[in-house]
Amino acid sequence: MYDSNVLADLTDQLERASEHELYSQAFADAGIDPTDIESWEDFQQVPFTEPSDLKADFDDYGPEGSLYTEGAMISFSPLGDDLAPMFDTQADLDYEAKVNADVLADIGIEPGDRVINTFGYHLFGTGYLLHRALEELGAEVFPIGPGDSEQAAGTIEQFDVDVLIGNPSFAMKIAEEGATVETFVGAGEPFTSIPGFREEMKAALDCETAVDYFGSRQVLPIASETAQEDGLSVVEEYAIVELVDPDTGEPLELGERGEVVVTHRHKEGFPLVRYRTGDLAELERRDGDLVLPDGVIGRTDDRLKIKGVKFYPEAVPAVLAGFDGLTGEYAVRATRPDSTDHLEITCEGKADEDDLDAALSERLLISPDEVTVVSELDESGVVDERY
Template sequence: MHGDVEAATREELRTVQTDRLKRMVQQAAAVPYYAQTFEEAGVSPDTIESIDDIEKLPFTTKEDLRDNYPDKLFAVPREDIVRLHASSGTTGKPKIVAYTREDLAVWREAMARSLVAAGVSASDTVQNAYGYGLFTGGLGFHDGAEELGATVIPIGGGNTDRQIDFLEDLGSTVLSCTPSYCLYLAEAIEARGVDPHDLPLSTVIIGAEPFTDPMREEIEEALDVTAIDVYGLSEIVGPGVSIECAEAQDGLHIWEDFFYPEVIDPDTGEVLSEGEEGELVLTTLAKDAMPVLRYRTGDITSLNYDECDCGRTHVRMDNVTGRVDDLLIVRGVNVYPSQIEQAMLEFAEVAPHYRIDLRREGALDTMELTVEHHADVADVAGLAERIRKKLNSKLGVKLSELHVVEPNTIERTTVGKVQRVFDHRA
């Protein structure tokens, strides 16, 4: 472990969370947006006496962040801010996030803890293939690895030929990137004729987009590595909110002294019990420049408070199974893309590359699915029929069209997040 707090008792964590929540609410009260929402909710800093009182606070949404663009949520003077990051802004104005020097220290600590949990040590060489710049992934991993004392190769995203060169020539033992790019890189390594067993690479840390266990298994087999899931979001801090431990790989530890988690019913806002699946809500407990209270992440998961086999006591979130805003409703059937992926990848003959196209014909919605098969499949038509039956029986999904295509047919992403769903209905 990277610190004693990772094995703190629940009572010790509650004491830290209570003290820090009180300070965060006091800090947020100086922000006009929060002052107004506090008044509307009938709460004030004096209302918060323990961490249990967090449910009295109003939610914050991504729309609130965009409505207060660019800096109306900053809680400190501009001269105290040492870094700004931003989301991509692909669906509107970007979400701007700010950090003081102390905020960056918290982020480095959270990322260093995360890397240690993933099995990384100061003796490792980390090839960081997350994008640098406004996206928090690159610098988040970079600073955390340096905090740990590991060697960092700040290669960034893309440039696949050089990625392979460095894996071979510089002896990288850890790779950090998105799961879709990791699969693309594995294909490029195979195409070059490099045997992954000859590479010193032992761990890949993948995040920034949802993926399923079959996709993880594909990565582990293709690169002969252990694939660790990491979770984070810029609005809270960046990567490092939670991560799987290498010992158990059974849920992602959330660093509860920095980030307080809840799971709610996405329709009613009701806080759900341990183990119930719903929308993840996070509150920053150590963010001065831009405290964020009860942020609705949109990610679907559940929480497990049992002590992990690794000895860490911090709560574990399940792998994200989808997003509230990714829910597809086709002919009255509710389904998440991850559920479709999980079902089709139960077939060993199917590769983890797929595309969903939604269209509207008259008054009816249609779903078209394109998947790739592995090279050694003899009966493609039979495989297609089995996929159709599986999706229909397991999820109630009836496809208008299903295309099972040759390997390397579906367009790959060479950098950034992959797009799986194309909605043509608008």
């Protein structure tokens, strides 16, 4: 799926990762020698890194874990109920700034543009990483951070700001204060995967461009849209992306739906190899680029198999968010009357049931047997009564 240049970098990255106890032990247990990786198929025999593996490593080698790199910047990322330290060396920070600057330039941000950055600078450091990228690009950055939508809106008006970067939900609050910009970059929450949300955001901010950006604190960036607003292109200079079956771990073909697995292409501090993100997406090849056409459309944490098709309840909220009259609360019930799977989805609020049924069927790749809208749910959640 990737060319020989990517494979050569992956081999180097595996050797770098094997210097840390987490991967040294994992490779040894799997009988993997990084120098023997000669094909993409060889690479896909390398064991996954699970969030539970990281948790165990922090427990065994705490507080930094065995991926600790001396002299690196230390920030944090949620890991279950805890916060896990992340490490970025000076070389990492420089490279991340360059890669992200290229991504932001493809979005249409230009040198001299004024940018409000509402991602957090403290503890998690996401705002800091994007700030460095914007400076690399030559933009003028306002390190506003999250929290005060009125202040952010006032700054946008007073200083004629061109670009707003941040969580879509916070951006909507800023828009409610009357702010307008030319470009919005949304990340950290579902955005374009919610039908109609892009158009709603563009109308609220009166902006010409609104794009989706996908990354995690562990791997930033993973994929991003360009100014054409036509799906998130994998940032292959930084992240190697696979899709696997969440149940078996087997690689999936392009066009299939599965779990996003990422590997750093170049990373000194906290290198990750075949890290299972738990994010649900599809991949396609478009003009040589790998693209997530619909972005991240849910989570793989809880899934059911209905009529032989994998059903992801976490994909339902993104559909519901496209209907103004729905509260977002829903209940899923799977039964098996007469030895046949039966899927019922009940939603709270007001919406046309036929329109909702069609939207759910398109996104879930399975047609519910019954879609009902009620004014108030007795109980939300997922219930499987088949067994």
